[in-house]
Amino acid sequence: MIFASEITKTSVTTPITADSALGQILLVTVAGIEVLGREPADEVGQSTNPYLIAIRDVGVPYEVDFWFGPVTGAQRKAYSRATQQLDDRGFVQRVTEPNRDRVTHVRPTYAGLEWVMDVAGQSVNRKTLLRGLEYCDWTGNLSRQFRDDYLIPN
Numbered sequence: 001m002i003f004a005s006e007i008t009k010t011s012v013t014t015p016i017t018a019d020s021a022l023g024q025i026l027l028v029t030v031a032g033i034e035v036l037g038r039e040p041a042d043e044v045g046q047s048t049n050p051y052l053i054a055i056r057d058v059g060v061p062y063e064v065d066f067w068f069g070p071v072t073g074a075q076r077k078a079y080s081r082a083t084q085q086l087d088d089r090g091f092v093q094r095v096t097e098p099n100r101d102r103v104t105h106v107r108p109t110y111a112g113l114e115w116v117m118d119v120a121g122q123s124v125n126r127k128t129l130l131r132g133l134e135y136c137d138w139t140g141n142l143s144r145q146f147r148d149d150y151l152i153p154n
Helices: 021-037 050-057 064-068 073-088 110-123 124-137 141-151
Strands: 092-096 102-110
Touching: 021 050, 021 064, 021 073, 021 102, 021 110, 021 124, 064 073, 064 124, 073 092, 073 102, 102 110, 110 141, 124 141
Parallel strands: none
Antiparallel strands: 092 102
């Protein structure tokens, strides 16, 4: 778990490391898509699991307490700033409530996937991640790009 004292409002040039709030958000976002990718293809469209439905239809639910355990208000704000920074830098796309800037879901971009593969590629199941991306309604060309660039056969 990352403590609020370790998370500061940082500039756009701050490197993203695996143990930073920025890195942790990227890692858990990709892990959520891997969870979806573990589902059998014939069951994904019929799932009644609200978490998997949300990932498939909208993006990974933005649930800091679920991801990192109980967090303080200061930590929650720091994670929110980190998510905004990731969006500003092109690593994720934030999905917000209509008429508010409250994040409800997070979607990795190709740059976010590249970062995860560079930092944690050995622990990522590429085929499962690709399957999860292919199950999602919001990925567009992201799954094809990922498959082509990481040499995963169809």
